Amino acid sequence: MTITPGAPPVPDHLSAARDFVLDAIGITRVVPVVVVDGPDDGVAVTRALVAGGLPVAEITFRTAGARDAVAAVADQLPDVLVGAGTVVNVKQVDAAVAAGARFLVSPGLSRAVVERAHEHGVPIVPGVATPSDIIAALDLGLDVVKLFPAGVIGGVAAVKALAAPFPDLRFVPTGGISAASAPEYLxxxxxxxxxxxxxxxxxxxxxxxxxxxxxxxxxxxxxxxTTGENR
Incomplete structure (x- = not known):
């Protein structure tokens, strides 16, 4: 894992967890962003994803039942890499981790949120939209970020432009991506x-x-x- 000079050291237990999660995501190359109202739909959607060959789900904290959905998936489908998305404050970090989330995703970059995730030893992929956001993420010891909202801020052109000055950074573009546009990103x-x-x-x-x-x-x-084979 690449760490920017001057960045805070990443504890060994967090580094191992992050590497495992990011390796898994790098294999699937698609992270389903799931919005459900409760545990029943959370489990049913995740089973459908697994049946399609995708044992990963980012269940967003946009609904009152999101925490229970994460907990149900973590309990009933332990082989699935379940994460919590739209995590925007420390209380949500605590709730998501307590529910069994194995990774966290945020639409933006909050030092408090990232540091709390680090305290729990859970990997987090925060959202960035500018070079300044990226530098702040690097300062926190991160080398994978969510480009959001990708479709609004320039799409693939934005990925190319931001990758140039940050060659060791990896992106998870999200927002406005479809089956038709995904291959160009990938x-x-x-x-x-x-x-x-x-x-x-x-x-x-x-x-x-x-x-x-x-x-x-x-x-x-x-x-x-198929896209991965052609890169």
Whole structure:
């Protein structure tokens, strides 16, 4: 793992956890961004993702039932890499970790949130949108960041522009990414994975259409593997 000179040392237990999580995400190359209202849908969506070949889920803390959904997935599907997304404050860090989240994702960069995640020994991928954000992330010892909202701030062109001065940084672009646009992002060497909700669209969850989620997930897995081979 690359650490910027002057960055705080990363404890060994956190480094090992981070490496495991990031290696797993780097293999799947797609992180489903899941919005559910409670544990039943959380488990059902995750089972559909696993059936499609994607044993990872970022369950966002945008609903009152998100914590319970993370806890249910962690309990019932222990082989799934379940994370908590949209983590924006320290209380949410504590709640997500207590629920069993194995990684955290934030839409922005908060020193307090990152440091609390480090205290828990749980990897975090914070959101960045500018070079200043990236430098702040590097100062915190991070080398993987979420580019957000990717589609709004320039898409693949933004990835290329930001990767140039930060060649050791890896990005997880999220926001506005679809099955059609994902391959161009994944073709970039600086992109570890993409985050997206096209395979877990809220309308599919509301309809309980787990078969369609599985179908879209299988397509996403094939897309990611094929693009990875061509980089």
């Amino acid at each position: 073709a970039q060497r600086s992109v570890l994975a993409v985050g997206g909700s096209w395979m877990v669209d809220k309308s599919l969850i509301a309809a309980g259409d787990w078969a369609e989620i599985t179908r879209r997930t299988a397509e996403a897995v094939t897309l990611a593997q």
